[in-house]
Amino acid sequence: MLATSDVSIQEVLRYFTKRGIEVGLLVPTETGMAKSIMDATGNVREFLRSSGLHDFEGQPQGQAHKRLLRTRIVTSAGIVGTQTSLYRPVTKAGDPRIWIYGLAQHASAGNLLALVAVGKDELLVINASNAGLVPGVPPRAGERIEIRDAIDVDLETILAPLVARSNDTATELLELLHGIAGKWHAGVPGIRRDTEVGRLLEELLGIRPNSSRSPDYKGIEIKAGRSRSSTRQTLFAKVPDWHLSNLKSSAEILDRFGYVRGDSYLKQLRCTVSARGPNTQGLFLLVPSDGAYLHEGSIQPDLREVATWRIDELKSALQMKHPETFWVTARSNRLASDAEEFRYESVLHTKKPIASALPTLLETGVVTVDHLITKNKRGRVREQGPLFRIWRRDMDLLFPPGEFHLLGQPDPDPQAGMSP
Secondary structure (H helix, E strand, C coil): CHHHCCCCHHHHHHHHHHCCCCCEEECCCHHHHHHCCEECCHHHHHHHHHCCCCCHHHCCCCHHHCEEEEEEEEECCEEEEEEEEEECCCCCCCCCEEEECCHHHCCCCCCCEEEEEECCCEEEEEECCCCCCCCCCCCCCCCCCCCCCCCCCCHHHHHHHHCCCCCCCCHHHHHHHHHHCCCCEECCCCCCCCCHHHHHHHHHHCCCCCCCCCCCECCEEEEEEECCCCCCEEEEECCCCCCCCCCCCHHHHHHHHCECCCCCCCEEEEEEEECCECCCCCEEEECCCCCCEEEEEECCCCCCEEEEEEHHHHHHHHHHHCCEEEEEEEEEEECCCCCEEEEEEEEEEEECCCHHHHHHHHHCCCEEEEEEEEECCCCCEEECCCEEEECHHHHHHCCCCCEEEECCCCCCCCCECCCC
């Protein structure tokens, strides 16, 4: 379980995501180290499959079908060549197993191992718990980084050939944004809406409102937010797989967990659901060890699982929505007419999220799910999500660094890095 890691999963993931490198994460247990065997957890299996190294689904059970993968273990003391065994035992259901030969000499139970593919036939196993090895990752509690740590191992140099690079541009859209920048634009009068900053921007750009899950402008998704906003950023919307879920619709979820508040609706459910623990409605997220599904759980004894999503479908939704994204920031003012006005000031241009990180971010509570379900006076139920969201400060766990532009001004040299 990743929860037993002795160093910050987020900081390790942030390091690799910043470089556009797909990574699998593995934490050995005491039992696993003693028996020289580990379960290939869902995130490890998906990493091996998506990187082209190995697909357990097509592997028959038994030692005769074991796959040996060329491997290098990277620690602060040096680099050691070895092999990794990938197989499915004949016992039980043939649950996938992984073992890195000689691992016990270079890691301990609780260490966080980062798995990186080198081409289609070699695996790097990086002990991210080694003090000083992964830049920016604090040492374990009570451990100090000494000058001798990682003195002969430069992880940046080792990973340099794998760092993603791209020279694609979005000149046309950037020019349109420059054209509306530098002036204030009034929104619709009335109660402030979190979505107004984005709705108005689409109107100014001539983009017609639609409910499509595809990107907004010729393959580029546009996300707008207020510059001082502390709200979370919406990544995508995705309803559960109702065939796999115990409750079969948003209406059933509302009936079971909704509440009456105010006079606008007969019933509503507006809440954030996280893997960090149950919310006030008793709902929480759970990613089982096989990594194939995301479950919305409940503390109610007669309904332990409420809804289910397939992880592969969530990753596909993320990739479909954000192949390229413009994250636009606006300054806002309230007007006497009870409207808001906006001045669009900057944009961060990102490409291709690291989708393999999504299950880990769900499991650790970094990515959450928001229900926005209402039943109006006529009895009609509407669900504006469920929305998968992330705090702005954590976006660099999912998106490699993009290009930053100040709107209405000549562009400086592109700045790498995610805005806070």
